[in-house]
Amino acid sequence: MTSSTFQGSESGGNAHASTSHGGGTLRKWIQFLFILVSALVIFIPGLYHYGIIDPSDGLYAEGAREMLERSDWITPSSNYKPFYEKPILIYWMIMAFYQLFEVHEFYARLPVALCGVASAVALLILVRPFLGARASMFSALALLSTPIFVTVGRVAITDVPLTLFMMLGALCLFSRCFGAHWISLAVAYCSLGLALLLKGPVPVAMVAIILLIYLAWTRPKGTEAWHQWWWRKALLLHPLLGTAVMLSIAAPWYIAEGIATKGAFFQEFFINQNFGRAMGTVNHQNPFWFYIPIYLGGFFPWSVVTLFSIRRYFSLVKQRWLPTRRANLELFSIIWLVFALGIFTILKTKLATYILPIAPPLAILSGSLLDRVIRHRKSNLLSWALLAFILIVMPLLAIAAPAICFKLAIDFSGLYMIVGFGFFIWCFLVIATVAAFRKKLEASITAIACACAFACGTFVPTALQYHYIRSDRPLFELLRRVVKDKAQVALYMRDSPAVNFYLRRPIKEIKTLLDYKMYVEAGKKPHYLLVTSDVMEQMKEPPAMWTLLDKRSKWHLFEVDP
Template sequence: MSKQINSAFWLVLTITVLIMFFNLGGIPLLDPDEPVYAETPKEMLQFQDLVSPRIYGEYWYDKPPIYYWLVAGAFKLFGVNEFAARLPSALLAVVCVMLIYRSGSRFFGERAGVVGALALATSIEYFYLAKAAVTDITLTLFLTASLLSFVERRYYLFYLFAGLATLTKGPIGLLFPGAIVFLYLAVIGRFHELKNMKLFSGTALYLIVAMPWYWIMYQLHGAAFIDTFIGFHNITRFTTAEHSKTAMWHFFIPVLILGFFPWTAIMAQSIRASLAQGRKDNPTLLFLNIWAAFIFGFFTLSSTKLVTYILPMYPPLAMIVGWYLGRCRDDYKRVSLSWPIMLTVLVLLLLGGMFWGVRTMPELGNGVMALAVIFIVMLAAVWFFVAKKKTAHAFWGQVAAMVLACIVLVTLLFPAVAPAFTTRDIAKDFSAYYDGNSPVYVMKFLHPGFTFYTDVYGIELKSGGELDKAIAEGGKAYFVIRESEYNSLSEKRRTALTVLASSGKKVLLVKH
């Protein structure tokens, strides 16, 4: 038994490390988010200040510091580069998968642990964000560790990881674990469990972990920190839509369907079975469902919606899928053709979307064709093995296909589209042309990447009106803008500019 457990552990770890680390630093940072989370720790090191986050030399209060600290440490070890900027996400993604393996094995058996862990590792949104320099994986790990600690009644760890989540992304680090546990206790009618949760000493531990940085920031920056971080980045974003195109209530439905692909094909039947079992004699399954539903419901109610927000619901969903497929192997009657039927629908929709994308970006052609072959073979394998009642074979077919899909994504698709989504190339052109003295104007969307790759802060332009005004001013100046913004300029403004370089639908201009 020990050898089986060890072999399963190493198998899950090997597959996960391959997915998360393959070609991790081979693609430039993609605008606008990745450069933000790379530039800020770079400036922390430059200013020798690990307390107050900065960008463009100015204090800013968008996120707490944990991810910045992790990236700053990676920069010290590996230099300032794409690999180091993404290393914390990839590493913590592996830790989170192995945590799901451990907990799933403990709750539901070794087979369920393996299935749940690999379902998480091979879901599209999870491994994409694991390979990105953003905070979402870090938050997901700490929330997952906190909530699983509650299930295991390791209450001090529950508070510890809630504190770390609060240091990663703010008040939701406490709100989410607290609300999910409260709802669960309400549903099962066990509020007396609160007496065992070490509320006073646990809260003290949470405060010791989470509060010092907030207190120091308040002492250093006063109301500006509170108003910007708590007021705008938390309360205002929840109550007011920052991106009107994503404000619709159903926004996260397609995000979940695509983000948890290919396991969305079996997600519905897994949830249905787990709810039936959870109401009877397995409260852990009920807890996992409440956990996932709360994350989805909370962000559905939020006015500001981003694709990455629902990532913390994927670990409990993966554990539910792991439990379901784990027991299907013991009872073949539970295997339903709804799995390959749903997978067929999802693959057709995904392929249709990809081939539509090729019409506007022909450079995607080779990568899309490779993915199409992989997904069609995966679909055929699932149909064949489910029809033969070989659930394990169908599962491993999906895992193998998604490992190959990840490799195709980072070797063919992402490199093909990267020039359109990074400022690195135009930044190189700028460094070759810049005289070192004249003012530099950069459109907001391009600003983080431009600064990261040039070490020049520049002057941020937020709109076409600001661009027009900057061009009208006297004196020599450089401009880094998108082609669409250049084309929208009047003929008079364009004649005042000389195009020095263009790359990925971005242009470098100079005005003499």
């Protein structure tokens, strides 16, 4: 069985993709530009409208600033001390933008946002040979309208770049199984090398396991023995060459860091962080059901939409040998999504952003589902569902909006802006409903996908801005007083990279009585102390010699001189 036979009866599926999907060169370029511009509009504007959001946003923004200040491109730092919890790539990305432009929150977030843009464009290009032009565009729009993906893509953390590199690695290797050009191998292994440099060996292992499960699960029909077919496909991926490429990208820094830290990095990162997080011996321990609300809410609406195809997904898994490229990509996406969700659910250490790499497979399944709705002409169900949504759900949201804004301390200008955004979304949905009733399903579903992307592109930046105003700007305002009073300042029983970022200096972190005594006795007066509300609750009552100077949100500013 040759590699062309592995593609099965692709001619029917591909002919459909190239004809009914209007797969001409002009349409492809229009779709490419549409997704590119949409992604830029969703990810870039407003990155400068809010300051550092602690802790993770500040951790990498400040760590890169400290490294640049020291002209050290090898060892990450936090509060001017070596920081071994993450490899170097995210710091290099941010440092490069600092070096090219200036140290600013916008440039700390820009490389991550550009990775979000690249993810949408790459998804469009990589799934088009399998799904066709229309479904690939819907997949890209689904990714751009995934709330958690857009949110995380607008702060300076590692998860969106990681998702990009894992997606490139997984989809390019999958494409190679279907006879894609050898360039797909180069892109795959270079991307996985960057993932190794960004987050360590776990993402590389995950991509390898997902691909192996797919190859082991799919069973060829014909005379060729299964193990011969499997072995031939594995060799087609040139794993030894790929390993050499990945190591050539990542190993030089790991070796340099190991030498520079005399092995301390390897002990902390590989043993304490990777193994410790798997065993739950480090922080962020959460119950097994932790990801259920994250999946349903953070990936809405696609986490719910794909439930309507659950029977099809079980059918794909049971068939094992699938005749079309589309079905094979769907099966691969199912394995990717289920494996990633399952493995992160099993691990004791859980954070909401850990499951972000399931965004691409969920977007692929969503795009394929939307395309099937058009091809199967399911207009009645869609039209009545849309009508119910705009007549029942949207008015309820409009009624609830003032109460939500009051709860979140959003002023009237913010309320008016949210209502305005909601009106535009309502207009999109009205257009989609009218088109559905008139049997114009492609126009209807395109309007729905655009409405979801517009919602993410407007509400997510607004939510981040108001989160900053409520939670993190109060700290910035207190630091302005510290600078004005020319005071020493320390953090009590916690850290905050934002303090280092804004003051541009090391900050004393007081965790013991000896730390406190040394701080009060050192340096010029006055000595200020920043304390959060949760620490205040544990203390019951602050010491009598502490004088409360100001309180903003969760932050208390004390003067602690005797």
